[in-house]
Amino acid sequence: MENETQSLLPKNRSSNPSYSTPEGLELRSFRLGLNWFCLDQSNLWKVSLSWSFFFVLAIGVPIISHYVLLCSNCDEKHRRPYDAVVQLSLSSFAAVSFISLSSWARKYGIRKFLFLDKLCDVSDKVRKGYAEELQKSMKLLCVFVLPCLAAESAYRIWWYATGASQIPYLGNMYVSDIIVCALQLASWLYRTSIFILACIFYQLTCHLQILRLEDFAQVFQKETEVRSILAEHLRIRRNLRIISHRFRLFLLLSLVLVTASQFFALLMTTRTTTAVNIYEVGELALCSISLVTGLFICLRSATKITHRAQAITGLAAKWHVCATINSFDEADGETPMAQVVSPQMYPADVDWESDEEDEGDDLDNTKLVPIFAHT
Known part of the structure; x- marks a missing residue:
């Protein structure tokens, strides 16, 4: 990762009125978020710090919490059978998530991994849309993580406040409970945020390609050289292949682990001898919500980019048919005195912003209107 803060928008952005902010979009907030989770591995010191935080918060604290604070002798409200x-x-x-993020950061760096170094080849509309999406990424992380963190904090505070006399402690009871509770909440926040952040990385890379596909669809509305169409098609295809190769292991492991964890939790909570109540399964429910939310982000992004790619395929097929018909129309005349202009067809009023829940897609609409475009 580069140490300097770099902008998504070009340096002469002040002379371009199309941008919503004159100073452009900085990566400062995104880098700050990575630093908060100790994911910046730009030098040996930061690598050591990053792995130390991971082992302490993701492995050490959960193991100690499980074996020391299992509280098997507590009353039924303070037992933790699903811990x-x-x-x-x-x-x-x-x-x-941590191993994936570390590998991506070490191999590519944040700019190359998020395709920020390729934005010089795209239009201002794509660049501006990607800048806005990057700006919203950390807000999206907070929207998904903070509500569950608030619920987890309320549960932990209640658990320690009402069961202080039954919970094991070291030294002063109140100081011990406060320190252990803070460590447990920090561990929960770290592990959940790391997973959601990796899913948001995938969403960001998919969103850039969706913007490029939307921009690519506009070439069929105007006079365009076939060479430029094929060149842009090959660039988008190459980027999609890169995204698939980078994220395939992470997506596969996430899908398998979410399915396995939810299936195992279902088996444990549906046993005939199990008494299910909010005190015992509340933390399990929060865990399930967090994991399924991350998987939902990935699946939704994959579905959207697949939907857009299929729509482009149908649009290109219609364009190719119209161009072929036009070439035959021009060849019909034996001694043409002037260039024969034949109307090509194009779907009217393409709306890329329609939700997936809509029953029909405008790009799949077979109602065509003529345009005059020669390739």
Whole structure:
């Protein structure tokens, strides 16, 4: 990762009125978020710090919390029969996400990994849309993580406040409970945020390609050389292949681990001898919500980019048919005195912003209107 802060927008952005902010979008907030989670591995000191935080918060604290604070002799409201499933699930996802993020940061750096170095080849509309999406990424992380953190904090505070006399402690009871509670909350926040952040990385890279596909669709509305169309098609295809190769292991492991953890939790909570109540399964429910949310972000991004790519395929097929028909129309005349202009067809009023829940897609609409474009 580069130490200097670099902008998504060009340096002469002040002379371009199309940008919403004159100073452009800086990567400062994104880098600050990575530093907060100790994911900046630009030098040996930061690498050591990053791995130390990972081992302490993702492995050490959960193990000590499970074996020391299991509280098997506590009353039924303070027992934790599903703590092993919760800790193992969160730590497994944190390990997969941390190793993936570390590998990506070490190999590519944040700018290359998020395709920021390729924005010089795209239009201002794509660059501006990607800048806005990058700016919202940390807000999206807070939206997903903070509500669950608030619920987890309320549960932990209640658990220590009402069961202080039953919970094991070292030295002063109140000081010990406060320190252990803070470490548990920090561990929960770290593991959950790491997984959600990796999913947001995937969403960002997919969103850039969606913007490029939307921009690519506009070439069929105007007179365009076939060479430029094929060149842009090959660039987008190469980027999609790179995204697939970078994220395939992370997506596969996430899907398998989420399925396994939820299936195992379902088996444990549906046993006939199990008495399910909010005190015992509340933490398990929060864990499940966090993991399924991260998987939902990935699946939604993959679905959207697949939907856009399929729409482009259909649009290109219609364009090719119209161009072929036009070439035959021009060849019909034996002694043409002037260039024959034949109307090509194009779907009207393309709306890329329609939600996936809509029953029909405008790009799949077979109602065509003529345009005059020669390739």
